[in-house]
Amino acid sequence: MRSIVQDISYAARQLRKAPGFAVVAMASLALAIGANTTIFSFANQMLLMRIGVPHPEQLRAMAVTGDENMAVHDTWGSSYPGPDGHGFVIESFSLPVYRELRARNTAMEDIFAFKELYGLNVTAAGNAQTARGELVSGNFYGQMQVKPQLGRPILPSDDGAPGTGTVAVLSDAFWHQAFGGSPDVLGKTIGINTIPFTIVGVNPASFTGPGGVASDAPQIFVPLSMISTLHPGVKYNDPLGPDLWWLQLMARAKPGVSTAQAQVALDTALSAAVRGTMALKAKDTMPHLALSDGSRGAEQHERQAFYGKPIYVLLGLGGLVLLLACANIANLMLARAAARQREMGVRMALGAGRARILRQVLTESLLLSALGGAAGLFLGYLGRDIIPRLTTNAWEGSMPSVAFDWRVFGFTAAVTLVTGVFFGTAPALRSTGVAINTALKEGSRSATRRRKAWSGKAIVGFQIALSTLLVMSAAFFVRTIINLNRIDPGFNARNLLLVAVNPPAKLYPSPKDTALEHRMEEAFAALPGVQGVTLANVPLIADSMWGSGFLVEGDKGPRFGKKDMRNNVSLDDVGGDFFSVMKIPILAGRGFTAQDTETSIPVSVINQSLARLYFPNTNPIGKRFRMGTDGADAAWMTIVGVCGDTRYNNMRTDPPPLHFDLYRQHSDIGGVTFMVRSPLAAGALLPMMQKAATQIDPDLTLTSVRTQQEQIDADMQQERLFASLTVGFGLLALVLACVGIYGIMAYTVSQRTNEFGIRLALGALRGQIRGMVLREAAWIAVAGVVPGTAATLLLARLVQAMLFGVKPYDPVSLAGSAMLLLGLALLASFVPAQRATLIDPMEAMRNE
16 A cells, blocks of 8 residues: 555656646546546436336336237327337327226236326416326325325325316425425415316425436326316227227336246236227237336336437547547657656666556556546536537426436546556556666667657557547538528428417317417417417427328228328318418418308318329319228318428428318317417517417416427437537547647657758758658548548448438548548648758757
8 A cells, every 4th residue: 555655646746747748638538538427427317317216126117019900099108110120019008908907917016007298287376387297096106105205195095086186296396396395385276277186295306207317307296087187088089998098007026026927917918908998800909018127217218219329329429539538648648658768767777677667657647547537527517417408498398407326426437447547558568668778878769769759650640530530420410400401491480489378178178279279369460560370280390290091082992002101191280371471382272261260161281292192293172082091080171272392390301291271170179389470589579478368368378489490490409419519529639639740740850850950951941841741740640531531431321310411421521521630730730840940950960
């Protein structure tokens, strides 16, 4: 221990003797380690952290799997292709199937159910607002083993007959937001969709709901029995019936029962439950039950699908930045090792062993990396919320602040240790490879410096290769953003304010909902400064879509075959002034007029893509269609116009076949988004709109307030995230590469002072000397750019799906990045080259 303390003390003295070297090295490490810590902390939050409940490793998430004929036809929840690309996975169950499964369960402790509800209209402490709710079964809290910090949880007795159980448990955040954290909140009443609920408890701050720690935490938890009141069913979408699969299920593992055994038992129970609750059709196939790890929440798959690959790519790019910083420090330490050859020779001559020298130099490296790692951890903590801010929208709620737990500290410590060993190994080996007799001779320096120069140039070439990869990656994503910004959405997004309204279904069942929205449409249009108002069930470029079958009058069945996706087209219910407000051109026929009312014949306007697909070389005006592949229970709709194509759910995909229908001619519209065209700023317009809505109904609130351009920008969040971070990585790489080139060329010039002096004495022009140095720097740069470009071409294929309008071999990105690196390499070496031309030949020859 005494010798270790001595090594650390000596290493600290060495760093104090070279403050410039220490500052540059620690700053490089701090930036690189800080960037990696920031990315890993986000990855930890999204993909690794477990739910804040006791023993989360015991939780199992439940889903059903099956083929395209699976006897699950109506779903309200997440579904995605199976792991092998065949079939589907549905993370929902019907209420009758849940009850049957729970009754037949013998393999798990118990099965509990939940469902998140968005956009609840909540009146709390006299203030109307929207909130996220969670419907939970009576055994939810018991199985989650969550104990409220105040009051009691929802109990099985609360989850009784439909419409009973008007009790609520608040989240910690909502308790503080709405009631200021007052302990007197128990027993108070809040209104949820105009229904009074009694507050019986407050959840602990650590519990963010069953979705996971990275999700927007539900603010209000209510019994599952309130589903039919808070979200009444319509037609075939009755949440109490057997056809709508909407409930999410989880369970706790039973000791001694493996996941495979439990899955077999529950799969048998699922088959019995489906047969006992549903009227199966001839071609229906039986769904199968799948169990998976539920410790990270019910939304783990969605987070993995959305964030998984981007996070891995960012971690890879961050690792390259760290590798680049290590190479830069290794180069600096090799220069120090060359300067300390005589010192090491003297120490070994006095009896120090090579192992002792090796340990001393590695101690210096580890101390340097520890200081850089500590600074990097601090920077990572300061920047922990940068990525969440780039991936969330203000109108959709903020993501929880990224937590720094033991994984983040462990990751940073491991990176710091590996980094210190990595960049310190080569200088340590160089220091122990000294021949004592040679090192003690003054003339030995030229040989060792010559070898060091070659090794230093190789490291600089490696730095430039890494910089090339990072800069070209940044160019790909910047080009992606440029290409996305150049896309014409098909409508005028300027001066458009979007607000959502979600009227309570109990107070506004169909057709009262459409009458309310028509009144609001007229009230908003009468406001000063408003140029036009319309609404849509599905706002454009909002990552939302709605589709159905499309059956043209005269067709006996699907036009393109039963499994062809072209039979299903997109649709949107919109206001009468939709096309004029959005400035979408009508290319044939007409748009909606005042004569199109609730009692007139149903009309529709189709876009160009739908006209080309279903009516090629034919005038579609006057043709009729109805929704659904067989047309059952659907009215005939007459096509009255053809409009220009617009982007629908996002900016990346081409406009789909789409028809716009008049919302007043349909039922069960529910929540809508109003589009208000006005030159006024949102801050001036919104209070007037809220006042107009309150005059119609005091409990109505306007939510999801944003401009159409903000909505379009939100659609490009992932691309902006990559562009922002890769540009930062690229700039850091350029700085480190320039420092490396400047350092190696300055070192080369200092070692070749005598050579340049002799050349000048023999008649060489100063421009020729400058050219020699610049050519050497150019060759080093080319030696790095070429392999860096090759590596970029190989790795770009991994992120091709994340690019838009850019190929892995994009000549603009590749050539532009290569020219930038070559130019900066020459610029960084210009000062050493100019210094070489100022050498005094007589002074150089006297030194020789």
